[in-house]
Amino acid sequence: MSASLTGLASLSIPEVKKGLANGDFTAVELARSALELAEKENPKTNAYLLLCPERALAAAQKVDQKLAAGEDAGALAGVPLAVKDVIVTKGVRTTCGSRLLEHYIPPYDATAVIRLEQAGGIILGKTNCDEFAMGSSNENSAYGPVRNPAALDRVPGGSSGGSAAVVAQGTAVVALGSDTGGSVRQPASFCGVVGVTPTYGRVSRFGLVAFASSLDHIGPFGRTVQDAALLLQTIAGRDERDSTSAFAPVPNYVAYLDGRVAGMKIGLPREYFEGLASESGDLIRKGIEVLKQLGCEVREISLPVTKYAVPCYYIIATAEASSNLARYDGVRYTTRADSETLSDMYRATRGQGFGAECKRRIMLGTYVLSHGYYDAYYLKAQKVRALIAEDFRKAFAEVDAIVAPVSPSPAFKIGEKIDDPLEMYLSDIYTITGDLAGIPCMSVPCGKTSEGLPVGMQILARHFDETGMFRLADAFEKAGGFAG
Amino acid sequence: MKITEKEVRYVADLANLQLADAEIGRLAKDLDEILSHIDALNELDTSNVEPMAQVLYDAEETATLRADVEQPPLGNEAALANAPLAGNGYYKVPRVIER
Numbered sequence: 257m258s259a260s261l262t263g264l265a266s267l268s269i270p271e272v273k274k275g276l277a278n279g280d281f282t283a284v285e286l287a288r289s290a291l292e293l294a295e296k297e298n299p300k301t302n303a304y305l306l307l308c309p310e311r312a313l314a315a316a317q318k319v320d321q322k323l324a325a326g327e328d329a330g331a332l333a334g335v336p337l338a339v340k341d342v343i344v345t346k347g348v349r350t351t352c353g354s355r356l357l358e359h360y361i362p363p364y365d366a367t368a369v370i371r372l373e374q375a376g377g378i379i380l381g382k383t384n385c386d387e388f389a390m391g392s393s394n395e396n397s398a399y400g401p402v403r404n405p406a407a408l409d410r411v412p413g414g415s416s417g418g419s420a421a422v423v424a425q426g427t428a429v430v431a432l433g434s435d436t437g438g439s440v441r442q443p444a445s446f447c448g449v450v451g452v453t454p455t456y457g458r459v460s461r462f463g464l465v466a467f468a469s470s471l472d473h474i475g476p477f478g479r480t481v482q483d484a485a486l487l488l489q490t491i492a493g494r495d496e497r498d499s500t501s502a503f504a505p506v507p508n509y510v511a512y513l514d515g516r517v518a519g520m521k522i523g524l525p526r527e528y529f530e531g532l533a534s535e536s537g538d539l540i541r542k543g544i545e546v547l548k549q550l551g552c553e554v555r556e557i558s559l560p561v562t563k564y565a566v567p568c569y570y571i572i573a574t575a576e577a578s579s580n581l582a583r584y585d586g587v588r589y590t591t592r593a594d595s596e597t598l599s600d601m602y603r604a605t606r607g608q609g610f611g612a613e614c615k616r617r618i619m620l621g622t623y624v625l626s627h628g629y630y631d632a633y634y635l636k637a638q639k640v641r642a643l644i645a646e647d648f649r650k651a652f653a654e655v656d657a658i659v660a661p662v663s664p665s666p667a668f669k670i671g672e673k674i675d676d677p678l679e680m681y682l683s684d685i686y687t688i689t690g691d692l693a694g695i696p697c698m699s700v701p702c703g704k705t706s707e708g709l710p711v712g713m714q715i716l717a718r719h720f721d722e723t724g725m726f727r728l729a730d731a732f733e734k735a736g737g738f739a740g
Numbered sequence: 741m742k743i744t745e746k747e748v749r750y751v752a753d754l755a756n757l758q759l760a761d762a763e764i765g766r767l768a769k770d771l772d773e774i775l776s777h778i779d780a781l782n783e784l785d786t787s788n789v790e791p792m793a794q795v796l797y798d799a800e801e802t803a804t805l806r807a808d809v810e811q812p813p814l815g816n817e818a819a820l821a822n823a824p825l826a827g828n829g830y831y832k833v834p835r836v837i838e839r
Binding site for chain 1 (some may be wrong): 743747748751752754755756757758759760763767770771773774775777778779780781782783784786789790791792793794795803804805806814818819821822823824825831833834835836
């Protein structure tokens, strides 16, 4: 099939490359048609908060000029993509899904954004998300919820719901999201696309608006494992502007998509399969059969500290968030509630600007860090975090990868859980462990329920073993016929 | 009760967060529920566990520092461009010192 302009929804990165090389379309034509499609389709999902046609077309023109001159236009040359609105873009409004930043125009680009554009990527626009990336349903956005393209009355997951939705909907080929407790993998699972949380430190967070700094990651979405791997390839690697970015060399991920998974040892953590909604469980178990047919050696393992992950996470993440969000004080970031005194100005600005979930987390985080409670909560949680990381270390002495569900259930209805924050937090149980341990993990599509709701399978691997993780996910995707 | 409305007001004060009365009641209920759930952590004996503050990877102590070379700053104008109120190259806030 030759890649055509109307088929943007099904294009992969290699197909864009081929289409440009064959002269089927120019980068400018592709960007124009992608922008038109996004404009037309977006009212269905509310996934884009903003399109930036000027920036997109200027980038596309550069790609066309390079190609015309016979130069290398980059690994993402001409690829229409989207960026979650917690990642700053110079001169292009970045709201973090918050009223507080309604008019914020960043004076610089995030490193990941710079790298995408250097590789020839075309940023179409910024995607909707839960306010400051806090949420599991995208209902906490000040700009309205995102609807799941697979079922418009359902949530796309969160917090990177917009990025997952545009890839699922075909209004971008790939997208960047961010993951602190599952915010890439859970929406990927709910929308039926691939979502990757790389090893902590693998991708520079310079220009990622901070939520919980010991847990925050930037991660890619794609419709195929290969596309997600290609996107990670361009943004990964040491950045001197982020002292937490890792020095480890970045391997050529695509070279590992060779299907050689026979003999790979896969662990199934017992604790992740208790309390799983039946249909999701059936699909994951079918997926595990596929892995066995591929020659993987599957065995049950135990990660006994799992049940403490939710309380541990909601102490650490909220404590760090309460510190990180202190900067929104009415002085620097566009929005101020006028008051007579400085102190009243701070309080009123924050009281009026933050939504309910941000307030809840600022309050919880401030409480657990407050005098007399630090040892009982924050220090305790840091110790439990060490135990969770130790669980994984022991497991990876026995197995090469861990396979588990992403979420206890598929996408739920909009409004269904909004009044029960604890239940919403508990639904993050299978994803927060990977963030706490800092290991790479991803969601890969694993079929659909009888209602047509996508279900993702989670793969977790050792620190910096994105290669093994992608190899397994790619073989699974091809064998299961779940791609695209 | 893990947390009272009075404590919620105290914590909101620490967080510089103005809350309506209805929000105070709601937060007391939510935080109480979440803190009760968090109590489960006390089941774990962590007396001999080192706290984990950061995901670690191998690097020399000073490896993360960049070379001590001057770099162009963002610049005053760009830095103030998003300020709700600025003047003479500074952020402006309500008066804090009386003449």
